[in-house]
Amino acid sequence: MNNIALAARPASFDVDALRRQFPVLSRLVRGKPLVYLDNAASAQRPNAVIDAVNDYERHHHANIHRGVHTLSQEATALYESARDKMVDFIHARSRNEIIFVRGTTEAINLVAQSYARPLLQPGDEILITHLEHHANIVPWQMVCEQTGATLVVAPIDARGEVHFDAVAALMSPRTRLLACAHVSNALGTVLPVRRLIAAARARGIVTLIDGAQAVSHMDVDVQALDCDFYAFSGHKMYGPTGVGVLYGREQLLERMPPWQSGGEMILSVTFAKTTYNGLPNKFEAGTPNISGVVGLGAALDFLQGLDREAAHAHETALLERASAALSRIPELRIVGTAPDKASLVSFVVAGVHPHDLGTILDEDGIAIRTGHHCAMPVMEFFALPATARASFAFYNTFEEIDRLAAGVERARKIFA
């Protein structure tokens, strides 16, 4: 482990200093120091985000794009500067390609209803994979019901891996859209999205990538990926809840009708005709989550200020440490063992139901997720009702992983 420890902690990456920027990490839970290992559900916020939201609420709040008064102009500037930061962060071409939404779920629904629904004909196909989150399954099922299109599901293997060939083989002349995760929330599997997108593009298939679990673990460059849509949530990348992003290729967004209608998305309204606003406002009807967007902008500044390469290396070391420590526990099985994984471990322990394990770990101050992770088809594939999932962020430590392993051992003793 020493080699990993040395590799993971270059001088530029000081986990303890980083942890001090996240106030919640110093609290006690049930009398023990919190060990927060539920980052894939929602990551914690650094002071930079908390302070930015606080400062906005205290000093700058007004409705945006509406007023000539000072507060409205300040709020608008803060909101729109977050959009500029997002353009840089994911390497979009322009501000017109960044739509602020409530989160990944709303982003996917927007594409399903505004892009897919008007386009699809009976017999057309939407291609997804077996390890998608429900948010990347159900919106497509609804569109299929609405249009007569068919949902086609690419398989996974026993390691929870999605093979390029298996997906490519299902791309047919009727495939209109490929929608798949960048990283599986239930298993951590990283999908071969770059190759899949290239194969789809060669066949004229539009692509949507669910990046909810990816943006916090890797650098995402939507131009290098060459996807058409990329959806993600602010709260999984250390920002607030209730805000997320749909990246869309501008030519596609231009052609799509507004999804929701109301204020902000219009240029002019008479009772005879309404003229829609241009991008990106066309898709941002109503007063948005302004403070959430401001907080998300602060999260981007925070992430840009990190040595992200070192942070990712640390996360990889955490994954290796956790996989090794948990594998040593008798009767424990790691579910999802693809060679390329993000920093999370899904597992089951014979004789200990995940919910009991979750309660027992909580007693030790350790927060993990238990259940089906909104990916019931994945659970069905592995014939499991639920798993326990520990998901890591760059502020987690090796000591915390050791406490996790000790907690699992304790649970085994209770149920022995």
Next chain:
Amino acid sequence: MELNELYRDVILDHNRKPRNFGGLEPADASVEGFNPMCGDRLTVRLRLADDTISDIRFEGQGCAISTASASLMTEAVKGKTRAEALQLFDRVHQLLTDDAATGADELGKLAALSGVREYPARVKCASLCWHTLASALRSANPQALPAVSTE
């Protein structure tokens, strides 16, 4: 709150060796209970002789709390009339949710479930089987039932 208040020996024992576990053919009522939040799933089957539960069995998969609660429930309601079983449900429900609940002593082994009320996220684990039983009793004879108090 200590973990051994939640995972008492009775609970661990009934989880390890659930009583009245398995199928029941023929049955007068068979109802499946499902907790979509956690994936717990169980089926309760029972036979009625006149108005009395003459036999009851369950099967399915769930956490220790849900398995033990179902096991304890089958032991407790066998031989009871439907009205008595539903009264018991009310009292167990109170035990699980109400800090001021009294009379736990009269509940016998079921009192072991009282630790659950310190863990609100787990109350549904313990009550799933009881809701399923109430539904089974209802389906066996919809007319003759008193109102079922659920959450």
